[in-house]
Amino acid sequence: MIDNLIFNVAQLLKDPVGATRTGDVAVELGHLTPDLKQAEDAPEAVLSGSVRLMRIDNGILAQGTLHAQVALPCARCLDPVSVPLDIELEEIFVPTINIVTGKSIAPEEEDQALWIDEKHILDLHEVLRQAVMLASPIHTLCQEDCRGLCATCGQNLNEGPCDCQPEPDPRWAALAALLSREPCEG
Numbered sequence: 001m002i003d004n005l006i007f008n009v010a011q012l013l014k015d016p017v018g019a020t021r022t023g024d025v026a027v028e029l030g031h032l033t034p035d036l037k038q039a040e041d042a043p044e045a046v047l048s049g050s051v052r053l054m055r056i057d058n059g060i061l062a063q064g065t066l067h068a069q070v071a072l073p074c075a076r077c078l079d080p081v082s083v084p085l086d087i088e089l090e091e092i093f094v095p096t097i098n099i100v101t102g103k104s105i106a107p108e109e110e111d112q113a114l115w116i117d118e119k120h121i122l123d124l125h126e127v128l129r130q131a132v133m134l135a136s137p138i139h140t141l142c143q144e145d146c147r148g149l150c151a152t153c154g155q156n157l158n159e160g161p162c163d164c165q166p167e168p169d170p171r172w173a174a175l176a177a178l179l180s181r182e183p184c185e186g
């Protein structure tokens with residue numbers, strides 16, 4: 001499984017402000033974001049890119065650009081739709097332990113996803129999971145006027161009409177409209 005979003009930043013925390021590390025990262029989206037509903041039988045989508053970690057005054061600034069091409073099901077017909085996901089990462093991770101003294105620090109940052117743990121591990125999973133969910137379209141359509149599936153037989157109506165619901169004759173529709181306007185008495 002492709003997944004290298006975890007960094008030991010013990011050395012970087014000892015380095016002077018401005019010191020950097022760069023690295024390529026990649027993670028399978030099915031592992032990172034199990035909540036993201038991907039199209040069935042789609043090839044495994046991988047989120048990948050490069051990340052730069054920089055020692056700053058109060059922690060480590062993580063910056064990166066990541067990309068994935070993911071197949072999401074069309075909201076109407078369920079056909080896979082290839083959707084690009086582009087993530088701009090820029091987050092400050094804060095230590096929870098003083099690298100020199102070994103004493104615990106109560107971080108001012110409340111979001112625990114941005115905490116570097118007591119073993120000096122910086123973990124990008126949660127921030128990237130949130131970023132992917134934000135970048136993912138809520139409503140994916142294969143085409144603007146996708147006709148969807150027949151509710152009765154499941155036929156993909158983009159491929160042609162099914163036999164369940166014949167189109168109403170426009171003349172009958174006009175008559176029906178007339179009748180509903182002038183209801184019969186008695």
Ligand SMILES: [Zn+2]
Pocket residue numbers: 074075076077078079141142143146147148
């Ligand atoms: Zn569709």
Ligand SMILES: [Zn+2]
Pocket residue numbers: 150151152153154155162163164165
């Ligand atoms: Zn049908």
